[in-house]
Amino acid sequence: NAGVTQTPKFQVLKTGQSMTLQCAQDMNHEYMSWYRQDPGMGLRLIHYSVGAGITDQGEVPNGYNVSRSTTEDFPLRLLSAAPSQTSVYFCASSSVTGDSPLHFGNGTRLTVT
Amino acid sequence: DAKTTQPPSMDCAEGRAANLPCNHSTISGNEYVYWYRQIHSQGPQYIIHGLKNNETNEMASLIITEDRKSSTLILPHATLRDTAVYYCIVRGTSGTYKYIFGTGTRLKVLA
Numbered sequence: 001n002a003g004v005t006q007t008p009k010f011q012v013l014k015t016g017q018s019m020t021l022q023c024a025q026d027m028n029h030e031y032m033s034w035y036r037q038d039p040g041m042g043l044r045l046i047h048y049s050v051g052a053g054i055t056d057q058g059e060v061p062n063g064y065n066v067s068r069s070t071t072e073d074f075p076l077r078l079l080s081a082a083p084s085q086t087s088v089y090f091c092a093s094s095s096v097t098g099d100s101p102l103h104f105g106n107g108t109r110l111t112v113t
Numbered sequence: 114d115a116k117t118t119q120p121p122s123m124d125c126a127e128g129r130a131a132n133l134p135c136n137h138s139t140i141s142g143n144e145y146v147y148w149y150r151q152i153h154s155q156g157p158q159y160i161i162h163g164l165k166n167n168e169t170n171e172m173a174s175l176i177i178t179e180d181r182k183s184s185t186l187i188l189p190h191a192t193l194r195d196t197a198v199y200y201c202i203v204r205g206t207s208g209t210y211k212y213i214f215g216t217g218t219r220l221k222v223l224a
Binding site: 096 | 144145149150154155156157158159160164198200209211212214215216217
């Protein structure tokens with residue numbers, strides 16, 4: 001039972017480069033979301049989705065794009081990486097039925113130089 | 114979305130109960146209280162949640178006040194492995210479903 005899978009685990013980018021962080025879940029969850037966590041800080045919501053074709057902005061969406069073409073996948077795109085985007089990124093999912101808790105992936109550690 | 118307030122840090126002696134408070138004074142009727150913890154830089158781990166009644170599972174107990182404006186997570190016999198950051202979150206079961214995390218409480222269990 002894989003749960004929420006994030007790839008890659010580590011990534012180093014140069015300023016201005018673009019890349020996509022991958023997130024996949026095998027629990028048929030409607031809700032998926034991306035968080036970033038800066039050193040010593042809490043988690044901040046970037047974008048979220050409540051189903052295929054539906055996305056919305058969270059607390060810190062600038063510099064990031066998302067799409068949700070399938071229930072399973074929710075990629076996060078950095079269009080032009082900046083040093084301020086150096087962070088650990090977590091993907092999470094849950095059912096929208098009832099009081100289902102959030103399930104997290106193991107994170108992607110991104111460094112932008 | 115209801116916000117939560119937690120103390121930034123707490124210490125607890127190993128083997129004693131750890132009581133972690135959370136204030137959620139703007140919680141609405143259909144919002145649940147969820148607790149997660151994060152050890153080092155791992156993904157947050159779900160602990161327990163509740164609506165209005167007290168809840169207990171193999172990890173912890175959750176006490177919610179009658180007016181639902183605050184709650185307490187209880188780790189009955191804290192161990193060194195319980196050293197982590199603990200997050201209290203409220204989330205509804207309809208509408209946007211989004212989870213907003215605060216800064217949490219850094220619990221240090223002392224030997």
